[in-house]
Amino acid sequence: IDKNYALKNNGKWINQTELQKQTKGKYPIHSQSIQAVCHKYLNARDSAKKAKQKGLDNKYPYKQKKYFNTKWANNGFIIHPNGTIELKMGRWERKNQPPIVVKIDKEQIPNGTVKEIELIFDAKHWKLMLCLSYENGEQPTTKKEGTIAAGDPGEIHAISAVSENGSSIIITGRKIRSIHRLRNKKIAELQKKMSKCKKGSRKWKKYNRAKQYILSKSEAQLKDCLHKTTKQLVDWCLEQNVKHFMIGDVEGVQRNKKKKRSKLVNQKLSNWCFGKLYDYLKYKLEAKGITFEKVDESYTTQTCPVCGKKKKPSSRNFICACGYSQHRDVHSACNILTKHLYGEFRPMKITNHKYLRIA
Template identity: 50%
Template sequence: MYHGKRLMIRNQAKLKPALDTCNKASAEVWNLCLRKSKAHHLATGKWIGKTQLQSETKQTVALHSQSIQAVAHKYLNARLAAKEAKTAGRKDVRYPYKEKFFFNTKWVGQAFSIEGNVVTLSLGIRNGKRQPPLKLRVSGLDGIPVETIKEVELCHDIHYYLSVTYDDGIENPPLGQQQAASVDLGEIHSIASFAEGGSSVLISGRKARSIHQLRNKKLAQLQRLQSKCKKGSRQWKKYQKAKNFVRTKSARQLQDALHKTTKNF
């Protein structure tokens, strides 16, 4: 069974410029995928294929080749998902079009190595020269078999962290014949369920609702203050940073509340 875990990066203040460079480079690859795909479609009337897209994005930035391919694969998957949604009749879906300034960087296979609490991330070859790897000291590896880690992704949520995916080698047992239950999801009551045997459960959702209300109240206050500042000024950026903090904190609180709700169910 595959699991995901977040690893916190130590000494992040010194490493932030290098981490920014990685995710900016991945954003360049994403933007290049958009431009190449658009140009190919205008010229031929068809979408660019996987092989050609990988060839035209190869060694365009100072990242490992597999990291560049991972961005191309994310673009292709997003395009395929949009096509399937359109085929299903959805009219509010658009193909990927928006350029990015930052994009998560992923390392798979031989592109990373782990020794102790140090994660070494390869930056590949640029202009015929191998780039010095990025070495990060992390916390949170306890209990994870290092040899089972399949991929490492550099993410940002107020601070940078590494998201790792690993396989614990345990397969889920086959699901046996069980009774069915109907479930109704709501806002005031997160879950209202009734089972075939006659048992029922009602779980309150007021905790999640209060998180939403407090988040909206705080954001409205900050927006009123920010609207009085010149866009791009120092004070405007402080309010923007505070808004991002409120959004991130409330998202974590909401995720925790939903996890507790499903566990209770």
């Protein structure tokens, strides 16, 4: 597709109907696979537009990808009882193309209705893999009775939370930080070596493969840490019989251009993956019948709930001149909770505290 088609067409963005019209019959794959790519592009474009409306400096999709995951949905595939999967390729030059046949162990097919199959490339093991998305038929029921809890995400401590009954939890994010630091160090070393090579040369390709391996491995490690972190929080919510969980919305803190920061702080904030943390928490809590909500967290870290004075904490503890003191992350979570319950910041008595590390 012509990259400048949207500009040539009266200076307007290309819509879904026109995009599908432009791609129809141009690629030898199933029509639903082509539509999936179109939808992914349109969703990325809409997300960037919404972010720009909020004042964030997000970019519209502009890079051309060399490889792109292929999806088959609805009628695009057939799964046989013996484990054979047929991925349809649609029509090309007025002829039905033979399907891609993949034979796997029938025990690997999930017990449920498979909704989508995606072909992905695993850079860590340097091979293609099939990812099956399925529906197990279980419908979560929302809890009607229980307590309310609030959490505060952080860059050092992944998340801290408190409940109405005075229980609190802190889950450290130091392992996530260490993975980011090692990844950045290794990537910088490879980038330095690649800059001395001719692009496309044998040596350059060798370094590039090593770079993709490191990125893929670190991505898998980070995903594992985030899943463990969110599972620990969900288990704590079940222990405290939580029915509604609120979390501070830190969107915009990372991209605040008005605030001058050092390169080190900017690198730490750029590595802060709070968006994935929100997504994982949302679906895991809702699966257990706990409602999830993002709320405003403005001044929750700086405001003393006793005297109301604002002060930026310089250490891991918030200490006020009036005598109030509390761990800064627990203090912030308490302020988020009391603001929701009472409409103002109030002090809370923490009776039970838990500190967890990611193994």
